[in-house]
Amino acid sequence: MIRIDVRRKAFGEEEVLRDIRFEMEIGETVAILGPSGVGKSTLLRLVAGIDTAFEGEITRPENIAMVFQEPVLLPWRSVIENLTLVHPQLGSQAALSALERTGIADRAGLFPGQLSLGQQRRLALARAFAGRPELLVLDEPYVSLDPAMAEDMLALTEALIAETAPAVILVTHSEAEARRLARSCLRLAGKPATIIEEFAAAPGRAS
Template sequence: MIKIDVERKAFGENEILRDIRFEVADGETVAILGASGIGKSTLLRLIAGIDEAFEGEIVRPSNIAMVFQEPVLLPWRSALQNLTLVHPTLGEQAARGALERIGIADKAGLFPGQLSLGQQRRLALARAFVGRPALLVMDEPYVSLDPQTAEEMLELTEALIAETRPTVILVTHSEAEAKRLARRTIRLAGRPATIVDGVGPPGAKREDMT
């Protein structure tokens, strides 16, 4: 069970988040919705443990992977090395299998700058999933993609979630993405942002929520 209790998050005098409280069951996928700039990415960084300067408490597993808005790959390393260096226990054969699973096995020796944006995002997904994280946090991973590539990425994400069964917290501005991937949605609004809709018991289906 992942427990989020953010009493307050501010940058200086600029208060971003207040009274954000919810829980996520093991293996559940929850989407966080809200307008651009509302504080969704800030909340995700708190949940992932990247930013610990807040008032409150977050209980989460130690095995966490994050998919950022930008691929954030190692530009001086090949696609294959972006997997094996981040996951030292991953053998080359397994890493090549991961690249084959995401459809870029023939790009193993290329550097990120030689890949298309869609291919870079596929590699970022593989890097996250190959470690079989207990918690996967995803920050608008399909932004700036054309519709066909975004659809391919959504299909790939669905398949990888089904295969590895992590708990997933997804930030998105897209209702369609949330409906496609998440069992439950939580909406942020206001200044500072707080939860205005969607909190239900962990594991609840949408029809169970009020």
């Protein structure tokens, strides 16, 4: 069980989050919705353990992966090295299989700067899923993509989640994305932000 209890998060005198509480299980996907600047990415950084300066308590597994709004890649390392350096337990064949699964095995020897934005996003997904995380945190992973590419990435994410079954927390502006990937959705609003609405995704949606 993953438990999020953020009683208060502030930057200096500015309080940005208050009384955000929810629970989820491994294999469940929860989407976080809300306007720009409300504090969604701040909440994800708390969940992932990147930021620990808050009042409250978060119970989470140790094996966590995060995909940011912009692909955070090592520009001086090749595509395949971006996997093997983060996951040293992967052999070259396993790393190539992960790249093949995300459709970029033929780019293994290139550097991130030689990839399109869509290919960089695929590499970020490959790196996240290669470690088979128990908790996957996605911070608007489809932003800035054209509709066709976003659809391809959504389908790929769905397939990878089905294969590895982590708990997933997805931040998105798109209610359609949330309803497609998540079982339950939380909407943040206010200043400081709190949960103003919780609703189920499409009826019958699996965890």
